[in-house]
Amino acid sequence: MLKYYGADADFSLEGKTAVITGGAAGIGYATARFLAEKGVNICLADLNPDVDNIAKELDPKAIGVSGDATDAAYRERVLDAAAEAFGQVDILVNCAGIVALEKAELISEADWDRTMNVNLKASFMMAQMMGKYFIDNEINGCIVNMASQAGVVALDKHVAYCASKGAIIAMTKVMAYEWGRYGIRVNAVSPTVVLTELGHKAWDGPAGDAFKKEMPSERFAEPDEVAGAIGFLCSGAAAMITGHNLLIDGGYTIK
Numbered sequence: 500m501l502k503y504y505g506a507d508a509d510f511s512l513e514g515k516t517a518v519i520t521g522g523a524a525g526i527g528y529a530t531a532r533f534l535a536e537k538g539v540n541i542c543l544a545d546l547n548p549d550v551d552n553i554a555k556e557l558d559p560k561a562i563g564v565s566g567d568a569t570d571a572a573y574r575e576r577v578l579d580a581a582a583e584a585f586g587q588v589d590i591l592v593n594c595a596g597i598v599a600l601e602k603a604e605l606i607s608e609a610d611w612d613r614t615m616n617v618n619l620k621a622s623f624m625m626a627q628m629m630g631k632y633f634i635d636n637e638i639n640g641c642i643v644n645m646a647s648q649a650g651v652v653a654l655d656k657h658v659a660y661c662a663s664k665g666a667i668i669a670m671t672k673v674m675a676y677e678w679g680r681y682g683i684r685v686n687a688v689s690p691t692v693v694l695t696e697l698g699h700k701a702w703d704g705p706a707g708d709a710f711k712k713e714m715p716s717e718r719f720a721e722p723d724e725v726a727g728a729i730g731f732l733c734s735g736a737a738a739m740i741t742g743h744n745l746l747i748d749g750g751y752t753i754k
Contacts, residue, residue, distance in 0.1 A: 501679055502639065507735030513538035516585040517733070518577060520568050520625060521595030522554075523547040525695035526645065529722035530592055531557055533730050539590070542581035544568060560584075568595045568621040574628055582632075590733050591629040591642045593622040596663075603658040611659045618663035623670055626685070630678055639682035641733050644671050646687040648748045664689070668744045675742030684741040686732045691748035692719040716749025 517534050521527035522543030531541050531554070541561035543554045550563030564580050566573035581588045596618045599610035626642050633640035649657050650664030668687050675685040692702050692710065702710065702719065711717050728747055731737055746752055 510734040515589040516540040517590035519592045527594035529726040533726035540585040544577045600656045614659035642685045644687045646689040687744045714749045
């Protein structure tokens, strides 16, 4: 059951522990920084072999575990490391993801499979593992899955990405429905283009300028704006929010 503990005006997360996949850069790193500033113990999971040092730059107590989220043994190693370091895990933020840009009639089977394996399967398996952990240990845990505006509307040359993110939204709803009885909340966030290093590379220039003209905001999102929304969803202030897909898109999908 999703218990009511009273209104949380402070959005407190002090003493919680979060595992963040894709945490060494981009939205994952911004989220880790935001949560660390709110007193959260941080475990970063990322392909980057230097992820432990990146974690220590956020907080000397933070840890990083390098590996591939598509690998079951690695996922278990991440959970074990976080639980051993901090006693228990309370939050999972699934940020790891990739994009393969190609027209629907041309995308290769290999690119389709890799997109599904990284964006969808790895996110599901990580969330499944964490859900079991929360249930077995009677933890009122919180999971936030990274979806996208591409899971809500069609984007040119994004067929595999759109499919994977749409599935993330559906997956999130089912997990929220099934696990609410255990006090576990599961939500998704769906950003527009975010000005990470990769976002700048892909969207600086005429293509990005044209895209922004279609947005009421007339600008793209900063990583901290997505991190703040994730922080809210992890906090007690969002205790009655589960199964929701929060669009962070400057109004792009309202038309």
